[in-house]
Amino acid sequence: MKKILVLHTGGTISMTETASGKVVVSAQNPLLDTALTTEDELELVVEDFANLPSPHVTPKDMLALKERCQRAFRDEFVKGIVITHGTDTLEETAFFLDTTLREKYPIVLTGAMRSNNEIGSDGIYNYLTAIRVASDESSRYKGVLVVMNDEIHTAKYVTKTHTTNVATFKTPTRGPLGLVTKSKIIYFQASADDIVLDITTIDGNIPIIKAYAGMTDVLFNLLDVALLDGLVIEALGAGNLPPLAAKGLERILAADIPVILVSRCFNGITEAIYHYQGGGGQLKEMGVIFCKGINAQKARLKLLIALNAGIDGRQLREYIKW
Ligand code: ASP
Numbered sequence: 158m159k160k161i162l163v164l165h166t167g168g169t170i171s172m173t174e175t176a177s178g179k180v181v182v183s184a185q186n187p188l189l190d191t192a193l194t195t196e197d198e199l200e201l202v203v204e205d206f207a208n209l210p211s212p213h214v215t216p217k218d219m220l221a222l223k224e225r226c227q228r229a230f231r232d233e234f235v236k237g238i239v240i241t242h243g244t245d246t247l248e249e250t251a252f253f254l255d256t257t258l259r260e261k262y263p264i265v266l267t268g269a270m271r272s273n274n275e276i277g278s279d280g281i282y283n284y285l286t287a288i289r290v291a292s293d294e295s296s297r298y299k300g301v302l303v304v305m306n307d308e309i310h311t312a313k314y315v316t317k318t319h320t321t322n323v324a325t326f327k328t329p330t331r332g333p334l335g336l337v338t339k340s341k342i343i344y345f346q347a348s349a350d351d352i353v354l355d356i357t358t359i360d361g362n363i364p365i366i367k368a369y370a371g372m373t374d375v376l377f378n379l380l381d382v383a384l385l386d387g388l389v390i391e392a393l394g395a396g397n398l399p400p401l402a403a404k405g406l407e408r409i410l411a412a413d414i415p416v417i418l419v420s421r422c423f424n425g426i427t428e429a430i431y432h433y434q435g436g437g438g439q440l441k442e443m444g445v446i447f448c449k450g451i452n453a454q455k456a457r458l459k460l461l462i463a464l465n466a467g468i469d470g471r472q473l474r475e476y477i478k479w
Contacts (some may be wrong), residue, residue, distance in 0.1 A: 168243025211243025237291035251312035255301035374405025396427035
């Protein structure tokens with residue numbers, strides 16, 4: 158028997174819609190009452206780990222989840238884990254787990270866009286699909302996966318792209334790792350082989366600031382560097398800022414605070430190619446670290462994890478780059 162551990166954490170997948178159309182947290186997770194037909198050789202162990210709307214999930218919850226997964230693989234003979242999660246921050250929890258643990262057996266996150274009792278609810282279907290992926294031999298050594306709407310995505314690059322559509326999870330630039338068909342789990346891409354930082358704490362203050370036309374130094378001047386462990390900027394295009402905003406970074410960089418740059422475009426990677434005032438070339442010379450291929454919320458977690466792992470200086474720059 159292959160033992161699969163299910164960790165429910167909350168989100169729409171376990172919520173209920175009231176008669177007046179309000180989506181509310183259910184007292185009892187309806188997924189616990191769901192009779193699933195799975196392969197005979199599966200032993201499903203189901204645990205109500207939490208019952209949180211995902212905007213309530215913090216990096217400390219993610220750390221607790223990571224430790225729960227490690228314990229399951231180490232001590233409980235578990236051969237795959239499915240985590241149900243609210244979709245709003247699902248990509249962050251998935252990225253956190255992917256960055257802090259690398260196991261032979263699959264860890265698969267899933268959620269739903271429609272609550273349990275809504276017409277066309279996608280919860281049970283995604284849940285069942287995630288179990289199929291987590292128990293499939295071909296899902297081993299793939300890092301943490303996100304399975305929604307018949308697609309398999311790597312936690313590293315997947316993002317929520319639509320507020321309500323069931324096809325919300327996408328991997329811009331690279332595309333999904335694989336597909337779930339009626340009869341098969343098919344992978345057509347390999348996952349990246351990344352450095353894993355197995356941390357035990359997750360403290361720090363790293364805000365994200367988004368750039369816009371006409372941006373000045375005002376927002377940066379409001380930041381108290383004594384309370385800052387790092388800063389992530391969602392810059393324009395390939396990685397540029399308006400001139401006054403770039404000037405505002407000087408004080409933060411002078412205080413030795415790591416400043417990470419990603420793009421506000423959801424497709425493509427950042428590059429320091431423009432050499433005008435505030436252009437990527439100038440920002441790089443100032444000491445801003447360009448982070449390629451991941452979005453701001455993931456770059457923030459990556460920096461937080463690196464700082465908690467005690468990485469700094471040149472090593473930090475190398476680690477953050479990709
Ligand atoms: N707001 C919900 C949550 O993230 C959305 C969802 O689960 O789809 O908890």
